[in-house]
Amino acid sequence: MSAQASxxxxxAQAAAVVDDVDRNLETLSGLVAEAAxxxxxxxxTPELFATGYAPDRAWKHDGEAVRAALAEVAGRYRVALVGSSVDSVDGSxxxxxxxFDADGGELQRVHKRHLFGPVEQQWMTPAADYGSVVGWQGLEWGVGICYDVEFPEFARALAxxxxxxxxxxTAVPTVEEGIAGLGEAWHYSATQTSTLQVPARALENGVVVAYANHCGPGFTGRSCIATPFxxxxxxxxxxxxxxxxxxPPEALERARALNTYLRDV
Incomplete structure (x- = not known):
């Protein structure tokens, strides 16, 4: 990590429309313009936003064309962009x-290792491992997808x-489930991924975690950025x-000096 890098x-959080790639890319473009x-x-940006999150349908869209459109958005607004698509090779x-970097070049592409639920598991193939780390603009960046972050091994491997x-x-569906008569301690909310698990992954590994979700019907929203504290x-x-x-790089260094989890293995 460069001492000068900051x-x-x-x-970016929004509601996508399943199968309406043009509309979704327009929505995404507006958010990226504002961010820039x-x-x-x-x-x-959220998981499979360009196609809408529907794993049983997303693979029918041209993943290469989606990635080309995402690269164009990155280059247009001169920002790096993380966007999701379906990679289809030999029927898989x-x-x-x-x-993508600010010139629209693809710095890296990773595949989801942990598939969530029966629909993803039916239509998609899991990655054999986690992605790599890429250096860009003085910091080291890792990319994962949705359910990956709910497994401690993901963040630890990249850290x-x-x-x-x-x-x-990510694309976190709304889930609220409790045991009658046992109070809030026995109630699960899928919002806890954003409020509990993501900050824990950041703390455990001395990293920042930026987690972008869909909002609208059926999704929890609550995109977040957690610090290593x-x-x-x-x-x-x-x-x-x-x-x-x-x-700030100095804040990352201080967090790692305070909680030496990576060193004390």
Missing amino acids: RTVAV ARGADVVV HRIAASM VAGADVLLVP GRNAVLLGDEPGLGVLEV
């Missing part, structure tokens, strides 16, 4: 996330590889919007 990360105007260097479909910031497109610096609500956070 970069600003944004998470607010000084963002990197913008993270994988949920992908790409990090051990040198990541400073984890960029995670185990707290959300950004936490959106249920509505479309944008969250922006500057990442």
